[in-house]
Amino acid sequence: MTEINLSQEEYRHLLDLVAITDWVMHAFDTEENKETAPYRNLIQKILSRAEDAGLTDLVEYSEESKKYFPTAKFDESSRFYDILDSFIDDMFWDELSERFVQRDLIKILGRAKYHALSIRDRFEKEAPIRNRYEIEFSNHGIMNMKIISEDD
Numbered sequence: 469m470t471e472i473n474l475s476q477e478e479y480r481h482l483l484d485l486v487a488i489t490d491w492v493m494h495a496f497d498t499e500e501n502k503e504t505a506p507y508r509n510l511i512q513k514i515l516s517r518a519e520d521a522g523l524t525d526l527v528e529y530s531e532e533s534k535k536y537f538p539t540a541k542f543d544e545s546s547r548f549y550d551i552l553d554s555f556i557d558d559m560f561w562d563e564l565s566e567r568f569v570q571r572d573l574i575k576i577l578g579r580a581k582y583h584a585l586s587i588r589d590r591f592e593k594e595a596p597i598r599n600r601y602e603i604e605f606s607n608h609g610i611m612n613m614k615i616i617s618e619d620d
Contacts, residue, residue, distance in 0.1 A: 474521070476522055479517070479521040482514060483527070483538070484546055484548050486511050487542075488551060489511070490511055491548075491552060493507060494508075515527045515537075525539060526539055526542040526545070527539060565601040565605065569597045570594075572597050573593055573594055
């Protein structure tokens with residue numbers, strides 16, 4: 469198979485990529501997902517090469533679980549958390565806006581008409597609604613949001 473030669477710095481960046489990938493794929497799993505087993509195995513293979521890269525202070529092997537794990541030093545020195553926090557924050561605001569935009573346009577057009585729109589027409593109709601939410605969230609975050617029930 470193909471061999472990839474990495475510098476120590478490149479391998480260090482690869483460890484960050486592996487940590488991000490692993491988190492995205494497994495953070496919310498309550499049990500091992502069989503579909504992602506090939507990825508978990510590849511992650512283990514990459515982590516197992518830390519000694520070859522001279523980075524044993526960043527990856528440790530657990531005899532108990534027979535798996536490699538990032539160390540506390542990895543956690544302290546990695547850009548993983550900064551990158552992930554930025555991604556999660558962006559994803560939250562984007563997803564929140566999109567769900568409100570979809571909800572509002574369905575209220576205006578009705579579900580059948582909404583789903584009958586072409587992607588282009590839907591995007592054009594959503595644009596002014598999306599813009600309103602983006603401005604609101606950019607200026608006020610969640611401060612002006614509240615849940616209104618029928619009892620209120």
